[in-house]
Amino acid sequence: MSAVPMHPEATDDPQAVRWVVPAGTLPVVGEIAEAPDELGEMLRSEGVAAIEVETRAVMIRLADGRSWSRAGARVRDALAAALRQPREWRPAAAVGEDDVLRAALRDVLDGSIGDYIRSHGGEVTVVSAHDRRVEVRMAGTCTHCPAAGFTLHSRLEAALRDRFPGLVELRATEEPAKAATRTTWLTLRRRGSCPPDPGRP
Known part of the structure; x- marks a missing residue:
C-alpha cells in the first residue's frame, strides 16, 4: 500500500497532536487498544498515552514527560x-460500520456545517444512522426554508460523504409546524342596545 497523506494539527493540549488523514483511511473510530508495529510498541510502552481515531484524523497524545520536539519525528x-x-488497528471497544457513520x-x-446551520437559527437532529443511510430532522428556521434543500445536499451531504464515502442516502424530514391558533372575535353589544324581545309588551 502506498503512503497515506497526512499532516499534523496542533491542539489545545500540548501533549496531543491531531494527524489529519483522508476520510476512510481506517475502518475504526474511537480509542485504540492496539496499533501495528512501532506505533503499537509506543502505546504498550506508555511512551504514547493514548491514540484516538476520528473520521478524518488520528489524535495521538504523548505520555507526560515526553515532548513532541523529541518524539515527533x-x-x-x-x-x-x-x-x-488499516486492518491491524484494534479499537478499545467493538466498532461497526454504523459506529463509523x-x-x-x-x-x-x-x-463548521453545524455552526453555519445554527448561525441561521436552524437545527438538525439525527433521527437514525445505519446501513449507510442517514435520516435527520430539520427544525427552527430550516423548517420550510427555500434554501434547506441546498444546505442539506450541497453542504451537509457533501461533508458527510467526504468523511464516510460509503454513504448511500441522506434524507431529511421537517419538524411538524405547530398548529396554528385560530382567533375568533366576538362582537359584544352594549347594554341596552339589544333589539326588543317581540314576545314582551
Missing part, C-alpha cells in the same frame, strides 16, 4: 507505517 514515521496496515455525522454536525 519517530511518532510521525511510526504512524505513517501503521496507516498502511455516526462518528462522521457527529463530526459534521459539531463542526
Whole structure:
C-alpha cells in the first residue's frame, strides 16, 4: 500500500497532536487498544498515552514527560507505517460500520456545517444512522426554508460523504409546524342596545 497523506494539527493540549488523514483511511473510530508495529510498541510502552481515531484524523497524545520536539519525528514515521496496515488497528471497544457513520455525522454536525446551520437559527437532529443511510430532522428556521434543500445536499451531504464515502442516502424530514391558533372575535353589544324581545309588551 502506498503512503497515506497526512499532516499534523496542533491542539489545545500540548501533549496531543491531531494527524489529519483522508476520510476512510481506517475502518475504526474511537480509542485504540492496539496499533501495528512501532506505533503499537509506543502505546504498550506508555511512551504514547493514548491514540484516538476520528473520521478524518488520528489524535495521538504523548505520555507526560515526553515532548513532541523529541518524539515527533519517530511518532510521525511510526504512524505513517501503521496507516498502511488499516486492518491491524484494534479499537478499545467493538466498532461497526454504523459506529463509523455516526462518528462522521457527529463530526459534521459539531463542526463548521453545524455552526453555519445554527448561525441561521436552524437545527438538525439525527433521527437514525445505519446501513449507510442517514435520516435527520430539520427544525427552527430550516423548517420550510427555500434554501434547506441546498444546505442539506450541497453542504451537509457533501461533508458527510467526504468523511464516510460509503454513504448511500441522506434524507431529511421537517419538524411538524405547530398548529396554528385560530382567533375568533366576538362582537359584544352594549347594554341596552339589544333589539326588543317581540314576545314582551
